[in-house]
Amino acid sequence: MEDRRRVKLSKLISYILRHHPEKYGLTLDRYGFASLQELVGAISQKKKRVSEQDIKRVVEKSEKKRFEIKGDKIRATYGHTIEVEQVSPLVEPPEILFHGTSRRKVETILQDGLQPMKRQYVHLCQTEQEAYRVGRRKDTNPVVLQIRSRDAFGEGIEFRKCGSVYIAKQIPGKFIKQN
Numbered sequence: 001m002e003d004r005r006r007v008k009l010s011k012l013i014s015y016i017l018r019h020h021p022e023k024y025g026l027t028l029d030r031y032g033f034a035s036l037q038e039l040v041g042a043i044s045q046k047k048k049r050v051s052e053q054d055i056k057r058v059v060e061k062s063e064k065k066r067f068e069i070k071g072d073k074i075r076a077t078y079g080h081t082i083e084v085e086q087v088s089p090l091v092e093p094p095e096i097l098f099h100g101t102s103r104r105k106v107e108t109i110l111q112d113g114l115q116p117m118k119r120q121y122v123h124l125c126q127t128e129q130e131a132y133r134v135g136r137r138k139d140t141n142p143v144v145l146q147i148r149s150r151d152a153f154g155e156g157i158e159f160r161k162c163g164s165v166y167i168a169k170q171i172p173g174k175f176i177k178q179n
Contacts, residue, residue, distance in 0.1 A: 009050060010058045012043065014066060017076035032084035033073040065163025078162040081118045088160040088167070093149035097124040097166055099176075100135020100142045106178060109145065114171040121160075121167035124149065128179065130164075148175045 016024050017034060024042035026034045036052060043050050055074065059067045068077050077088060099114060099122070114122040125131040128144050135142025149166070152175040153159055160167050 006054075006058055006061060009043075009054060010062065010066065012047065013039070013055065013058060013074075014076060014079065016042070017067070017074070018079045019081045021082070028075070028082070028084065029073075030085050031087050032075040032080060032082075033070070034075065036069065036072050036074045039074060062163070064165055078121060078123065078165055078167050080120050083120070086121070086160055086167075088162045090158050091161045091166075093124075093153055093159040093161075093166055094126065095148075095150045097126065097147040097149040098128050098131035098179075099124055099145045099147060099171075100131035100133070100138075101145060102135070102139035103141065103143055104139075106143050106145070110173055110176055110178065113173040114145075114147075114168075114176065116170065121169060122171055124159075124166040124168065124171075126164060126166070144179045146177050146179050147171055148177075151175055 016026065016039065017028070017032065021028050021034060024046060026038055026042055028034050036055065040050060040052050040055060056069065059069055059074070066076060068075055101109060116122050124147055125134060131144045132142060135144065149159065152171055157168055157171065
């Protein structure tokens with residue numbers, strides 16, 4: 001499968017499993033899992049024909065480990081706007097994590113902290129480069145914020161790790177500084 005087609009399929013799977021399974025006739029369990037066969041059928045019926053192997057290739061090639069296959073089921077590991085129970089383990093984060101955002105949101109974030117907005121969790125990156133890349137989705141010249149994650153953890157903020165991404169319910173402003 002060519003890279004462009006794989007990326008397009010990855011975005012579609014994210015859309016379905018993170019945000020709108022009902023638009024494809026899928027029902028997720030409480031952890032966000034759907035039948036892999038039903039996902040293949042739903043995508044093939046509404047879009048172009050895909051195979052289970054195509055979807056497995058998307059999962060395998062994802063650097064951020066956006067998806068997980070267990071047995072005959074698949075789920076998005078993070079990024080949900082729909083309610084799912086998180087199964088990723090609680091972890092002690094590294095000393096510093098990063099978050100890329102638009103310039104217009106910086107003052108609010110520094111004052112009020114990072115909130116998940118429409119999602120269930122705030123997403124944090126391990127590197128400035130990755131945070132900058134993520135921030136470019138919202139702004140052509142994003143700001144990278146530095147998160148004192150170990151300090152936040154020490155004060156009771158819970159972190160989970162999903163592939164290379166760390167997630168938290170929220171990060172108070174006192175743990176955030178502009179790079």
